[in-house]
Amino acid sequence: MTKKIHLGWFMNFTPPDWESEWASPDAKDWATGQFYVDMARDLERACFDLIMIEDTVMVADAYGGSMEGSLKHAVFAPKQDPVPLATLIAAKTSHLGVVATMSTSFYPPYLLARVASTIDSIAGGRFGWNIVSSAEDRAAQNFGLDALPEHDERYNVAEEYFDVVNQLWESWEADAVVMDRGTHTYADFNKVHTIDFDGKYFTSRGPLNTIPSPQHKPTFLQAGASPKGRQFAAGAADAIIAIGTGVEGMKEYRDDIRARAEAAGRNPDDLKLLFVVSPTIASTEAEAREKAARLVDAPYFVEKALVGISSNTEIDFKQFDLDKPLPQDLTTNGERGSLEHFMRGDGSGPDQTLRQLVEHRIKRGAELIGTPQQVAKKMGEIMEEVGGDGFLISKQGRELSRQYIRDVTDALVPELQRQGLTRTEYTTSTLRETLREF
Numbered sequence: 001m002t003k004k005i006h007l008g009w010f011m012n013f014t015p016p017d018w019e020s021e022w023a024s025p026d027a028k029d030w031a032t033g034q035f036y037v038d039m040a041r042d043l044e045r046a047c048f049d050l051i052m053i054e055d056t057v058m059v060a061d062a063y064g065g066s067m068e069g070s071l072k073h074a075v076f077a078p079k080q081d082p083v084p085l086a087t088l089i090a091a092k093t094s095h096l097g098v099v100a101t102m103s104t105s106f107y108p109p110y111l112l113a114r115v116a117s118t119i120d121s122i123a124g125g126r127f128g129w130n131i132v133s134s135a136e137d138r139a140a141q142n143f144g145l146d147a148l149p150e151h152d153e154r155y156n157v158a159e160e161y162f163d164v165v166n167q168l169w170e171s172w173e174a175d176a177v178v179m180d181r182g183t184h185t186y187a188d189f190n191k192v193h194t195i196d197f198d199g200k201y202f203t204s205r206g207p208l209n210t211i212p213s214p215q216h217k218p219t220f221l222q223a224g225a226s227p228k229g230r231q232f233a234a235g236a237a238d239a240i241i242a243i244g245t246g247v248e249g250m251k252e253y254r255d256d257i258r259a260r261a262e263a264a265g266r267n268p269d270d271l272k273l274l275f276v277v278s279p280t281i282a283s284t285e286a287e288a289r290e291k292a293a294r295l296v297d298a299p300y301f302v303e304k305a306l307v308g309i310s311s312n313t314e315i316d317f318k319q320f321d322l323d324k325p326l327p328q329d330l331t332t333n334g335e336r337g338s339l340e341h342f343m344r345g346d347g348s349g350p351d352q353t354l355r356q357l358v359e360h361r362i363k364r365g366a367e368l369i370g371t372p373q374q375v376a377k378k379m380g381e382i383m384e385e386v387g388g389d390g391f392l393i394s395k396q397g398r399e400l401s402r403q404y405i406r407d408v409t410d411a412l413v414p415e416l417q418r419q420g421l422t423r424t425e426y427t428t429s430t431l432r433e434t435l436r437e438f
Contacts, residue, residue, distance in 0.1 A: 004438045005383050005421045006390030007413070008050040008097075008274050009043055010241065011036070011400065013080040022401040031078075033085050039405050040089045043096055046409040047423045049434050050097030051089065052130055052221060052241070052392065053082035057106065058138040060311035064318040069307035073300060076311045083115060090123035097431035099128035099221055104161040105154065106134065106143050110204055113168040116218045117210040125214030125430035130221040131236065133158045135334040136314060151333050155228045160199045162236055167195040169217040171207030187211070219431040224257070225337020234260030239272040239435055241392060243337070245344050247366070250275055251386045272389040272435050279368035279375050279393065281407040288369045295399065296359055305358045312338040322355040376415040383421075 016035055018027040026035065040051050059077040063069040070076050086100035100119070102112050112129075120127040133154040134140070137147040148154060176191035195206035223241035224233025233240050234257050242257075244250030258268035280295075282288035295301060306317040313332040320326055328350050332339050345352045345360045352360075366382055368375045379391060395404050416422040428434045 003383075003388060004423060005379065005388075005416065006239075006272055006274060006435065006438075007046075007048045007416075007422055008052055008099075008239075008390070008392045009039075009048060010052050010054060010276055010392040010394040011039070012054045013082050013085050014078065015074045017399060017401040017404075020401070022403040024402050031080055033080075033088050035402075036085060037089055037092045038402070040093055040096055040098070042405055042409045044093050046413040047417075047426060048096060049390070050099050050128060050239075050431060052099040052128070053086055053101060054130070055079065055082045055101035055103070055132075056136065056139060056311075057103070057134070058136055058142055060136065060138060060307070062138075062314045062316055063307045063310035064316060069303065069318075070311060073304040073307055075304060075307045083119070086127065087119050087122055090119060090126060093126075094124075095126070095426040097126045097128055097219065097434060098123055099130050099219070099431075101130040101132055103132050103134040103139075104158045105140065105148060109161055109164045109202055110168060110206075110208070113165040114208055114210050116165075117169065117208060117213045120213035120215050120218050121211070125432075127213075127215070128219035128221055128238075128431050130223075130241070131158065131162070132223070135312065137333075138314075148333065151226065151336055152228045155232050157201050158232060160201050162232075164195070164197045164199065164202050164204055166217060167197055168204065168206050168208050169212075171195050172210075172212045174212055174216060177211055215430050215432055219435065223337070225335075225340065229337060230257060231260060233257065234271065235264040235266070237271060238432055239274055239389075242273045242275045243341050244275050244366070244386075245341065245346070247382055247385050249344075250366070250382070254386055254388070270436060274390045274392040275366070275386075276392045276394050277366050277368055277379075278395055279379075279408065279412060281370075281372055281375060281411050283371065285370040285374060288371065292369050302355065302358050306354075309338065309342050313342075315339070317354070320354050322358075323353050325351055326354055326357070372411040372415040375412055376419050376421065379416065380419060380421050 015030050016027055017023045043051055056076050059067050060070040061067045082100040086098045090098045116129050140148045171193050173191035177187050178185055192207050195204060197204045219238045220236055221239045221241060222233040222237040224230040240257060242253055244253050254273050257273060261268045261271050280288045280292045282291055310317045312335045314334040315330060315332055326343060342357060345357045368378055393408055413422060417424050428437055
């Protein structure tokens with residue numbers, strides 16, 4: 001029997017569905033965070049491991065050389081900062097893990113280490129950091145830089161960054177806070193240490209001025225797709241945001257990551273791969289397929305998808321004919337894994353047209369369309385063949401509604417639970433423990 005599956009939700013602090021028949025009346029007030037607090041409570045009721053808030057820090061203009069597409073379709077912008085939302089969600093939930101994206105390219109290490117420690121304390125040990133190095137020159141230009149470093153060099157920076165923030169989290173020993181009334185001592189200075197870090201990219205004296213949080217350091221998530229990214233994720237992450245192409249691609253990716261983790265001296269079972277999927281649920285398979293077809297046939301679908309992949313890769317996909325194959329020599333200093341996955345499509349070869357590549361994106365690595373029973377069974381079969389570990393549900397922006405969330409939490413998850421595939425209660429205290437429970 002397949003072991004239990006971990007479940008998370010990958011989302012953006014952006015406008016949810018505001019114009020379809022499923023749009024909520026309060027969608028216009030999404031920036032208050034209440035829509036996402038309500039969503040998090042639904043996920044906690046369904047015993048999800050975590051909710052993960054993605055981030056970018058620019059208004060993209062790669063598609064057609066204009067910001068129009070991004071703003072018209074609410075792709076990448078408008079987008080609120082994930083850190084305050086993560087704190088709000090943590091304060092309004094009791095068990096759900098809350099993960100915020102923060103960039104090693106733009107956060108000073110001391111600031112990130114301090115913020116993460118603070119939120120983990122507020123969350124009672126349920127906070128996670130999604131480690132990104134950022135991939136857009138437009139983002140760099142918002143922070144006074146002309147452009148980002150070369151792709152692999154960004155990972156070199158991230159590796160040293162990860163080293164310095166870990167040393168900062170370790171600058172307080174776990175038992176440094178003594179609260180000894182007899183000696184009038186709150187914290188034992190012998191157990192709080194400077195780190196005197198002097199690296200190639202960063203220097204930091206330390207120590208942090210925050211007390212150790214329940215996890216001492218946040219749970220780490222990372223999306224390693226390129227070879228350099230895979231290597232970093234295998235050595236650092238507690239969970240990986242993964243996008244596979246079919247079951248075979250998912251298995252290859254998981255096997256590779258686990259081998260890299262073992263080579264780095266880690267127990268591969270401590271690293272969970274969560275594959276991004278977008279299930280479509282209905283009372284009959286025919287209705288579910290009609291739902292999926294309506295999404296692809298919507299007049300904005302193709303352009304919105306191309307705005308997104310253009311923003312990820314900083315390649316202007318508006319310049320290409322929708323009904324011809326893409327040039328096979330496309331390269332990027334942006335998200336190389338996103339480009340590779342997009343151009344692979346269904347894996348059938350280089351003759352796929354740009355339109356076909358866009359339409360394949362709706363599957364997000366695995367086709368999960370049908371009744372709750374059918375989709376739950378398929379998810380179990382995929383994990384059995386892949387070997388584990390779970391899924392990240394994603395339905396972004398204009399397509400995310402309260403109805404879709406409830407389709408998952410109130411229809412799909414109960415069926416997963418009936419089939420013994422997901423947890424029915426929380427039994428651990430911290431997010432890292434929850435991920436390592438099975």
